[in-house]
Amino acid sequence: MLRICFTAEDLLRVTFADQPAPMVELTLAIAALQRPDPIFTLWRRRMSHTLPRSAGPLLELIPATARGPLFLDPPSQGFDDGFERVMSAPSSFVRTELRRVHAPNRRPAPWTRLLGDRDREAWHALANAVPAAHEGVLTGSWDRIRGRFDAERAWRIQLLASHGIRATLAGLWPEARWHGSTLEFDSADDVEITLNGQGITLLPSAFWTGRPLVGSYAQGTFLVYPAMTPLPLLDDPAAANALAALLGRTRAVILQHLTRPRTTTDLARDLDLAKSSVSEHTKTLRDAHLVTAQRDGKTVWHTCTPLGLSLLTSTPGTTGH
Structure with a gap:
């Protein structure tokens, strides 16, 4: 069960991201390449021929569950800003995130362990993989991703005006429910998020079709949820x-x-x-x-x-x- 605990202050501080986050979308796209999701079958087939070989290292860092290291997908105002945040992530944060995603039953690729030690060759491989993946996966689709994001955001704001914040949040995922001031999502994991009055930012994704994901970053806590129409349907x-x-x-x-x-x-x-x-x-x-x-x-x-x-x-x- 995923539980997000809201206070009255948190509910007042629920906001919508004003644009899609390139690094978040890139991470979720890499995860989608590895998921047997029928919605993405044709897209995966196309990507298997167009994804640059140099982007391959990301497949070893980001699993199909999209629960990869958070230093790889910081919310940002654009790709350049996001890429800079990835490359300048504090070593302590990198090591903590690598331990989290590799434990207890996922054996890491040898080179990924070196990222926490700031190994020059490992970071060089990452520095080549991220732009290559961005170019191969996102660049040609970004206008459509942005269009879907804008429509999704406008739709949710309309729901907010008509039905209020509790109904809007519960409507982000089928069978989401409120238990008092706690929003609950069915999940195989037992996770509880306490917002402590800081609120949360809603971020729809064109590549994610699973239950909402929560990420805590320096910029705040983000709730990533599936857009009503995933990217392949835009074609x-x-x-x-x-x-x-x-x-x-x-x-x-x-x-x-x-x-x-x-x-x-x-x-x-x-x-x-x-x-x-x-x-x-x-x-x-x-x-x-x-x-x-x-x-x-x-x-x-x-x-x-x-x-x-x-x-x-x-x-x-x-x-x-």
Whole structure:
């Protein structure tokens, strides 16, 4: 059983991450490569041909359970920042995490033991593996991962406004339940997390499909949970075609971009459209109550309404762009 103990102060300090964490997603993607999850079968098959050989060492550090050493997946504002955090992780933290993940029944690869001693060759192998894996696994999909993240975050915020924080947290995983002020998730492990008034940050993942994971970092405690639509489903052309048939291809693409606020200029630039054409399409979407517009000085910001977001999230695969 995983138990997360909240105080009233903790509930007031529940926040949503404002963007996906590249190192967390990379770690979970490496785990997904090793899991017999049918959702990822075709993706794994594709990755087996495209994953750079130099990324191989990560497969020895990160198990299919995704419970690898926490120094490998610090939450960060971008890949460069995250990579720097990995390479500068304190030796004491590295050793503690390696002992945790290798005990009691997982035999470590010989080179991974050397990481705790700051062995130059071991860290050189890691320094090559992380960027290679990022390039091979995440770079080509990052826009779609970000689009799914934005839609997921907006959807959960809508649930929060409609049903409150307790229902929102319990809705992150089937059969999650509250026992007093403790949120419980079924798990083979018996783990209790006490937040001590510091709150928790919610971080959806496009690669994780298991029960939520909790990680404690210098930046705070993070609850990683599965996004409603995992990454491989974003490639489903039938769903995208259904939305395009309903709205028209251009308006469907515009709606997909508006899971976060965008200006007319942003949309025109990103979609290579004339501003007048974007204005016409956003007006049609506003008339259908799928987007809304807010003026900030001379700038107009467009974003999905709850109805527009509901249409996107109920149509798997339509938020990637």
